[in-house]
Amino acid sequence: MPDLIEIAKGLLESKEVSFIIGYTKDRFGRVKPYIAKSVEDANNLMFDHHSIHNLAVYLTRLKIPENGRVGIVAKSCDIKAIIALIQENQIKREQVYIIGMNCSGVVTHSTDEWKKENIQIKCKYCADKAPMLYDAVAGTAEPFEQPDDTQEVLMQKLETMSSAERWDFWAKEFEKCIKCYACRQVCPMCYCEQCLAEKNQPQWITTSPTPAGNFSWNIIKAFHMAGRCVGCHECERACPMGIPLTLLTRKMGMVAGKEFNYRHGMAIDQPTLVGSYNFNDNEDFIK
């Protein structure tokens, strides 16, 4: 298996890509996103179980040359986001050179050790650890013990509650929201140039962090992820108030799977779920 740095050097030397979006370690040894622009820069690239960030978010935030190509270091969950962006016509397949990483699960905090208890929630139910779309593969995956899916337990608990109890649960969670929009900024699928939350004529979502405004913001954010979320769990990681946002997005993903047998970000030529329709869709709930 060729090394990540070797691949990166080759790409930058031959000028096949204009830059590579990857990970590096800062002077405290913490992993952070990094853009390698030259062959020397490529030496700083790295990948380990602390490389938690979904770098696909930069593909819509950075200026990518129209006819050029950029490299990106991506785990399987990030590759899903890249495929989703291609599906939604945000980037072209030719514009990205995907360096797929064989992933052995990531841990949430930079100080955490790579062990069963610290593995992130998304890895607990990750079905595809090997890259599914790539131009090169690097790294070796070490088998790891899958921890218990605590989120699913909570999810089932919520499902058995009454609506009033569920409301109370979410009212308490959303109360914490400070409307920092970190969940939106970090989300690779949130690429609208003008977000609904910023529209003020008419103003759909109250801008102040008040309970009703928080409720509408979080519901609308979750709804906009319906059938689109790839499950990278970046929103929940970025949330400074610790709101379990992925419960909502995972629920939407489960509906997509159950009702339409669909998963977003699996094939670049597949039409998006909410952008298409079928004559035979289920309509039991409509009178």
Add this chain to the structure above:
Amino acid sequence: MAEEKFEPKVVAFVCNWCTYTGADLAGTSRLKQEPNARLIRVPCTGRIDPVFVIKAFESGADGVLISGCHPGDCHYNTGNFHARRRWTFFKELLNFVGIDSTRLHFSWVSASEGKKWVDVVNGVIDTVREQGPFLKYKEIKEHDFQEIEN
């Protein structure tokens, strides 16, 4: 003072081409219906952004009804097919956060179904009346006003 009887507020988002015309037919046919529904006419069910529904609840609605053309009858050919997919997610999402199917209703009513419209709207109003006022949402909304005042 005698306690006032609770009359629910129901917001109905209806499509211009089928349900609105159907409701019109109910009116011209002199069919009696309960007066609690406020109709909001939109060009097509595909025009109904779920944020409208959220806003309706936020503004004090006790229930919401969404109604449009039967599948295949859409004036714009595919508007209601797209809408149907969206609602599948939306109703599940609202149910997951505690607004269940007693508050949010969907129906297909064509321009000739004046009678069906009356039945649907009466049914919805009765269900919502049974549930009582949507106090939970009003509570968080009240909180907003208090915060602005302080």
